[in-house]
Amino acid sequence: MTAENSFAETDNLLDAMASVVGEANVLTDPGHTADYLVDWTRVYSSSALAVVTPKTTAEVAEIVKLCGSRNIAVVPQGGRTGLCGGGVPVAEHRSVVVSLKRMNAIRSLEPASRTVVAEAGVVLEVLHEAALEHGLVFPLVFGAKGSCTIGGNLSTNAGGSNVVRYGNTRELCLGVEAVMPDGSVINALTGLRKDNTGYDLKDLLIGAEGTLGLITAAVFQLFPAPIVRTTAFLSAASLEAALEILNRLQDQTGGGVEAFEYMPQPAVDVICKAFPETRRPLEGAAATGILVEVTSSRPHDAEEMEDGSIRLETEVLELMGDLMEKGLVLDAMLAQSDQQRAGLWKMRESILEAITRSGPSFHLDISLPLAQIAPFVEEMDREVARLGFQPLTVGHLGDGNLHYALSAAEGRDWDQLPLETAKEQAYALLRKLKGSFSAEHGIGQSKLSVMSELKEPSQLTVMRTIKRALDPKNIMNPGKLLPLMLSDNETPRPARH
Numbered sequence: 001m002t003a004e005n006s007f008a009e010t011d012n013l014l015d016a017m018a019s020v021v022g023e024a025n026v027l028t029d030p031g032h033t034a035d036y037l038v039d040w041t042r043v044y045s046s047s048a049l050a051v052v053t054p055k056t057t058a059e060v061a062e063i064v065k066l067c068g069s070r071n072i073a074v075v076p077q078g079g080r081t082g083l084c085g086g087g088v089p090v091a092e093h094r095s096v097v098v099s100l101k102r103m104n105a106i107r108s109l110e111p112a113s114r115t116v117v118a119e120a121g122v123v124l125e126v127l128h129e130a131a132l133e134h135g136l137v138f139p140l141v142f143g144a145k146g147s148c149t150i151g152g153n154l155s156t157n158a159g160g161s162n163v164v165r166y167g168n169t170r171e172l173c174l175g176v177e178a179v180m181p182d183g184s185v186i187n188a189l190t191g192l193r194k195d196n197t198g199y200d201l202k203d204l205l206i207g208a209e210g211t212l213g214l215i216t217a218a219v220f221q222l223f224p225a226p227i228v229r230t231t232a233f234l235s236a237a238s239l240e241a242a243l244e245i246l247n248r249l250q251d252q253t254g255g256g257v258e259a260f261e262y263m264p265q266p267a268v269d270v271i272c273k274a275f276p277e278t279r280r281p282l283e284g285a286a287a288t289g290i291l292v293e294v295t296s297s298r299p300h301d302a303e304e305m306e307d308g309s310i311r312l313e314t315e316v317l318e319l320m321g322d323l324m325e326k327g328l329v330l331d332a333m334l335a336q337s338d339q340q341r342a343g344l345w346k347m348r349e350s351i352l353e354a355i356t357r358s359g360p361s362f363h364l365d366i367s368l369p370l371a372q373i374a375p376f377v378e379e380m381d382r383e384v385a386r387l388g389f390q391p392l393t394v395g396h397l398g399d400g401n402l403h404y405a406l407s408a409a410e411g412r413d414w415d416q417l418p419l420e421t422a423k424e425q426a427y428a429l430l431r432k433l434k435g436s437f438s439a440e441h442g443i444g445q446s447k448l449s450v451m452s453e454l455k456e457p458s459q460l461t462v463m464r465t466i467k468r469a470l471d472p473k474n475i476m477n478p479g480k481l482l483p484l485m486l487s488d489n490e491t492p493r494p495a496r497h
C-alpha cells in the first residue's frame with residue numbers, strides 16, 4: 001500500500017469510527033492520546049492511529065468490525081495498571097486502542113442471588129463500594145484497586161491478597177459478555193452456577209489478555225461482608241514455620257484466613273525508606289514477616305466474651321500464644337484499631353511503589369507448590385546475593401505466589417550486575433521445583449521470550465490453534481501473550497522488564 005493510500009484509509013477509518021462513537025470519543029491529538037499509550041511501568045509505550053472510547057457493547061462490536069475489515073489491530077485497555085505491557089500497542093502493528101473507561105455502569109446487583117453484573121470499565125474499588133452498600137463484598141483486592149478495571153482484572157485473571165480464601169478473578173466470575181474478533185457478541189451473563197452446555201467460553205477469555213476478544217461486561221459472585229476481623233503482623237521462625245502457622249490458623253478458624261502475606265525484613269525496610277512516615281509493625285527485625293488477616297461473617301465469632309474481648313480475636317491470640325510456645329512464632333502484634341489495620345495494609349500495598357522509587361529492579365511474579373517456597377527462597381537469596389543483588393521479596397504466601405524482585409546490593413552498580421545469569425538461575429530453579437514463571441500478572445510483552453522457552457510446547461500449540469481459529473487475521477492485541485508468528489511482521493520481543 002502506498003503512503004497516500006494508507007493516509008486515506010486511516011482518515012476513512014477515523015471518520016467511520018467517529019460516526020459510531022461520536023467525534024469526541026475518537027482521540028488522535030497526541031496531547032490527548034499520550035496517557036493511553038504508556039502503561040504503569042513506563043517501560044512500554046507506543047503509538048496508535050487513535051484511542052477510541054465506546055459507551056456500549058454495540059459500539060465496541062462496530063469498532064472491532066471496522067478495524068477487522070482493514071486489518072487494523074485492536075488493543076483493549078482498562079486502567080493501564082498491568083505490569084507486563086499488555087494494554088499498550090506494539091510498534092509492529094497499526095493499532096487502535098479501545099479504552100473501556102466509559103463502559104463503567106454496574107448494570108444490576110442482586111443481593112438475593114449475591115451476584116453483580118458490571119461493565120468492563122468499572123474500577124475495582126467502585127465495585128467494592130457498590131457491594132458493601134448491600135452488606136456484601138467483592139473479594140478481589142490489591143494495590144491497584146483504585147485504578148484497575150474489572151475488564152483488566154478478568155483479562156489478566158488478577159489475583160491479589162485474598163486468593164487464599166476466594167480464588168482468582170476466574171473463580172469469582174460466573175459469565176461474560178464479549179465482542180469476538182469478527183465483531184460478533186457473546187452474551188453469557190445469566191449468572192448460572194451450573195451450565196454444562198459445552199465449552200466454557202468465559203474461561204477462554206479470562207486470562208487471554210485481550211488476544212481472543214474484548215470483554216464488555218461480566219457477572220460476578222458476591223460474598224457476605226465480614227463482621228469481625230483480626231489483623232496481625234507476625235515474625236515467623238522460618239518460611240516452613242509460616243506454612244504451619246497458616247494451616248493452624250485455617251484449622252482454628254474454619255478456613256477464615258483471608259490474607260497471608262509474606263513481608264520479610266528487606267521489604268519492610270525499603271518501604272520505610274521510601275515512605276518515612278510508615279510505622280514499623282514490630283520493634284525488632286522479622287526475617288520472615290507475615291501480614292495475616294482472619295475474618296468471619298458469623299455472629300458467633302463477633303460475640304463479646306465475659307472479659308470484654310471478641311471471640312475471634314481471643315481465639316487467634318490463644319493460638320498465637322501456643323505457636324510462640326512451640327517456637328513457630330517469634331513475635332506478633334495485633335492491630336488494635338481500624339487505623340492500625342489500615343496502616344499495615346498501606347504498608348503492604350506500597351511495596352511496588354517503594355521498590356520502584358528505590359532504584360532499578362527486576363521483578364519475577366512466580367508461583368510454587370507451597371512446600372517448595374522455602375527451598376526456592378533459600379537458594380535464590382543465596383545465589384543472587386553472591387551475584388551482587390539484594391532480593392526484595394513479598395508474596396501472597398497463602399496461595400504460593402512470590403513477587404521476587406532483584407535490586408542492586410548496597411554499593412553495587414546495577415548496570416554492572418549479571419542480571420541475565422540471575423534470571424537463568426531463577427527460571428532453572430523454578431523449572432526444577434515445578435513452579436510457574438507467571439503467577440498473576442500475565443505475559444503481555446514482557447514475558448514472551450520466557451513463554452516460548454518455558455511453556456510446554458504442546459500447550460503452546462493448542463493455544464496457537466485456538467488463537468488462529470478465533471482470530472485468523474490476528475487483530476486482537478497482537479504481539480502479546482503468545483510468542484507466535486501469525487504474520488510476517490510479528491516476531492517475539494525480548495523481555496525488557
Ligand code: FAD
Nearest residue numbers: 078079080081082086142149151152153155158159210215
Ligand atoms: P490494563 O493494564 O489496562 O490491561 C491489562 C491487560 O488486559 C492488557 O492485555 C489489556 O489489553 C487487557 N484488557 C484490559 N481490559 C480488557 C477488556 N475489557 N477486554 C479484553 N482485554 C482487556 N495484579 C494482580 O493480579 N495482583 C496484585 O496483587 C497486583 N498488584 C498490583 C499493584 C500495583 C501497585 C500495580 C500497579 C499493579 C498490580 N497488579 C496486580 C497488576 C494489575 O493491577 C492487574 O493486572 C490488573 O488486573 C490490570 O487491570 P487494568 O484495568 O489496569 O488492565
